[in-house]
Amino acid sequence: MPKTPDATRRSDRSRRAILDAALTLVGEVGYNKLTIEAIAARAGVGKQTIYRWWPSKAAVLLDASLALFGDAETEVEWTGFPDTGDLAADLKHVLRATVDQFNDEKYDAPTRALTAAGATDPELGARFTEQLLEPQLALYEERLRAAREAGRLAPDADLRLTVEMLVGPLTYRWLMRTAPLTHAYTDALVDRVLGGVLPDRQDTP
Secondary structure (H helix, E strand, O other), X not given: OOOOOOHHHHHHHHHHHHHHHHHHXXXXXXXXXXXXXXXXXXXXXXXXXXXXXXXXHHHHHHHHHHHHHHHHHHHOOOOOOOOOOOHHHHHHHHHHHHHHHHOOHHHHHHHHHHHHHHHHOHHHHHHHHHHHHHHHHHHHHHXXXXXXXXXXXXXXXXXXXXXXXXXXXXXXXXXXXXXXXXXXXXXXXXXXXXHOOOOOOOOOO
16 A cells, blocks of 8 residues: 655655755845745745745745754754853854854855845844844853853953944954954954953952
């Protein structure tokens, strides 16, 4: 007796094909020229299949980006923000990895497209912030909080402000292309930012 087709498996394959198609196409043609019709054609599905799961191309691209970054964490066996006891080294490690992603075309195009779309679509921007940005920023805050509790940051250090001072300049340089993104830049950024939030008491004699 022939096996009954697994509708769930077929559905998962279709969703993955759609997400992969959206990422590929936005890298090829850019966000403005990206269309639901083109995504459907590249994925080998009907347009209505996409509209059954997503209301717009922006929503497709957001889910595709979430899957992309999720895959990246799986590939490197992500176990959370490092805590080696050396705050500067841990921050440099993570920011260097961020630079590597920003410089990778696979991540650059969809992230730029989402950033641009979120600037003009408040609902999408809120989802982008809530689902992609906030979880990442929370990991920075958690690591900084541990350092503050260990006495390695000033007791009144504003954790959110410190995080924004770390990632804000990096994001600005990437978004505006004002200068190359390098590991040397992130290392200098970490040293400068931490220099402003160290405790008054110095541990060295």
